[in-house]
Amino acid sequence: MSLRSYPxxxxxxxxxxxxxxxxxxxxxxxxMLVPTTCFNCESACGLLAYVDRETxxxxxxxxxxxxxxxxxxxxxxxxxxxxxxxxxDRILYPLRRDGKxxxxxxxxxxxxEALDDIASRIRHAIxxxxxxxxxxxxxxxxxxxxxxRVLAAWGxxxxxxxxxxxxxxxxxxxxxxxxxxxxxxxxxxxxxxxLISAHLESGHxxxxxxxxxxxxxxxGAKLIVFDVRLSNTATHADHWLAPWPGSEAAIxxxxxxxxxxxxxxxREFVRRWWNWQEYMARHPERSEGxxxxxxxxxxxxxxxVSFEEFERKLRELYAPYTFEFAEKESGIAAATIEKVxxxxxxxxxxxxxxxxxxxTSGNLGGWQxxxxxxxxxxxxxxxxTEGGTFPNGWNKxxxxxxxxxxxxxxxxxLTWPDEFPxxxxxxxxxxxxxxxxxxxxxxxxxxxxxxxVWTNPDGFSWI
Numbered sequence: 001m002s003l004r005s006y007p008x009x010x011x012x013x014x015x016x017x018x019x020x021x022x023x024x025x026x027x028x029x030x031x032m033l034v035p036t037t038c039f040n041c042e043s044a045c046g047l048l049a050y051v052d053r054e055t056x057x058x059x060x061x062x063x064x065x066x067x068x069x070x071x072x073x074x075x076x077x078x079x080x081x082x083x084x085x086x087x088x089d090r091i092l093y094p095l096r097r098d099g100k101x102x103x104x105x106x107x108x109x110x111x112x113e114a115l116d117d118i119a120s121r122i123r124h125a126i127x128x129x130x131x132x133x134x135x136x137x138x139x140x141x142x143x144x145x146x147x148x149r150v151l152a153a154w155g156x157x158x159x160x161x162x163x164x165x166x167x168x169x170x171x172x173x174x175x176x177x178x179x180x181x182x183x184x185x186x187x188x189x190x191x192x193x194x195l196i197s198a199h200l201e202s203g204h205x206x207x208x209x210x211x212x213x214x215x216x217x218x219x220g221a222k223l224i225v226f227d228v229r230l231s232n233t234a235t236h237a238d239h240w241l242a243p244w245p246g247s248e249a250a251i252x253x254x255x256x257x258x259x260x261x262x263x264x265x266x267r268e269f270v271r272r273w274w275n276w277q278e279y280m281a282r283h284p285e286r287s288e289g290x291x292x293x294x295x296x297x298x299x300x301x302x303x304x305v306s307f308e309e310f311e312r313k314l315r316e317l318y319a320p321y322t323f324e325f326a327e328k329e330s331g332i333a334a335a336t337i338e339k340v341x342x343x344x345x346x347x348x349x350x351x352x353x354x355x356x357x358x359x360t361s362g363n364l365g366g367w368q369x370x371x372x373x374x375x376x377x378x379x380x381x382x383x384x385t386e387g388g389t390f391p392n393g394w395n396k397x398x399x400x401x402x403x404x405x406x407x408x409x410x411x412x413x414l415t416w417p418d419e420f421p422x423x424x425x426x427x428x429x430x431x432x433x434x435x436x437x438x439x440x441x442x443x444x445x446x447x448x449x450x451x452x453v454w455t456n457p458d459g460f461s462w463i
C-alpha cells in the first residue's frame with residue numbers, strides 16, 4: 001500500500017489497492033497499470049488504465065504521472081473515459097442501413113462484409129478516374145496526418161476537416177503574422193499572461209495550459225483575462241475584463257497604441273523582423289514634417305533614416321486607437337485599459353498570449369482579434385523567447401515518415417472551392433450545398449471524431 005499521489009513506476013506491473021465499494025471489508029484488487037492516452041480532446045493527456053489482473057477488465061482510468069504534458073493531472077473527461085468503454089449503447093460491430101436515411105433501420109454485418117463493401121466502392125471510384133469522390137472528414141485526428149498520407153498514396157485529395165466552423169478565424173490571425181496557424185505560449189516562464197477567453201486554460205481543452213498558467217502565477221506572473229464570463233480562469237486573474245463580444249480587438253489596438261506612442265516596443269526586433277521595408281515601398285507618402293523616403297538598398301545610414309520614417313508612420317497609424325476609443329467600443333473604462341496596457345508593456349519579452357475560439361470564432365472579423373493580440377508580442381519581441389509565445393511548430397517535434405506519397409494530382413473543389421482562394425482551411429460547411437448544386441458527388445464519405453449533423457449550423461442539410 002502507498003500514500004503517494006501516484007503508484008510508483010516500479011510497481012505498475014502489480015499494483016494493489018483496496019476496493020472502495022467493499023468497505024468496511026478489506027478487499028484487495030491487483031492491477032496492471034497500462035499507459036494510454038485520453039482522446040476526449042486533442043490535448044492527448046496521459047492516462048493509466050487500471051487493468052484487473054484476474055479478469056483483464058479495465059476498472060478505472062487515472063492520470064499518468066510520467067506523461068510530460070499532463071504530468072498525472074487530468075480534467076474530469078479523462079477518468080470518465082471508462083463510461084465510454086462501458087456505455088450500454090456503444091456500437092460493438094458493423095451495422096448496415098436497411099432502409100431510407102432517418103428510418104433508424106439497421107442490420108448487423110461482419111467486418112469482412114463491411115470492409116469489402118467500402119473497399120470495393122473506393123476501388124470503383126479510383127479505377128473509374130474519380131478519386132475525389134472519396135472523402136475523409138475528420139474533427140481532431142490525433143494521428144499526425146496518417147490517414148491523409150494514405151489518401152494521397154491512393155491519389156485522393158479527399159481530406160476535409162471541421163476547422164472552418166471551429167478555430168479557423170483564430171488560426172487565420174496567427175497565420176497572417178507568422179505562417180504558423182497556432183501559438184505555443186510559455187505561460188510558466190512569463191511575467192504577464194494575456195488570455196482572450198478561458199477556453200483552453202480552464203480545462204475544456206489543454207489542461208496542460210492550465211497547469212503552466214498556475215506555475216507562472218506562482219512565480220509572480222500577472223494574469224489578464226478578457227472574457228464575458230467569470231470563468232475559472234478569470235477568478236484567478238489580476239485583471240478581468242468583460243468587454244462587449246467582438247470588441248476585444250479595439251482594446252488590443254489601444255494597448256498597441258500605448259506601446260508605440262510611449263516607445264515601449266523592442267525597436268531592434270521590429271527593425272530586424274518586421275517587413276517594414278515592403279510597407280514603406282507600398283506607402284511612399286511622407287509623414288508630416290518628415291524627409292522623403294530614400295531607396296532601401298543604398299546604405300545602412302539611409303536604412304536608418306527609412307526605419308525612422310516607418311516609426312513615424314507607425315505612430316500616426318495607431319494614434320487614433322486611444323483608451324477612450326476602446327472604452328466606447330468595449331464598455332471597459334479607459335482607466336482600466338490604461339492599467340492593463342502598462343502591465344503588458346512592462347512584460348517585455350516575457351509576454352505569453354493566447355486566444356482560440358470564443359472572441360475569434362462565430363463573429364465577423366473575429367480573426368482580427370488573434371491578429372491584434374499577436375501584434376503585442378510582435379511589438380515587444382516576445383516571440384520565440386522564454387516566457388513569450390512561440391509558433392507551435394518551433395517547439396514541437398513530429399518525426400517525418402520514411403516514405404511520403406506525392407501530392408494528389410487533381411484538386412478537390414468540394415473542399416477548397418476556387419471562389420474562396422484565401423480561406424485558411426477547408427470550406428467544409430459548404431459540402432452539402434456544393435453537392436446539391438451539382439459541383440461534384442461522393443461515392444464514399446468517412447466521418448471521424450466529427451458529427452456534421454450536430455456540429456454544423458445547418459446540420460440537417462447533411463442528412
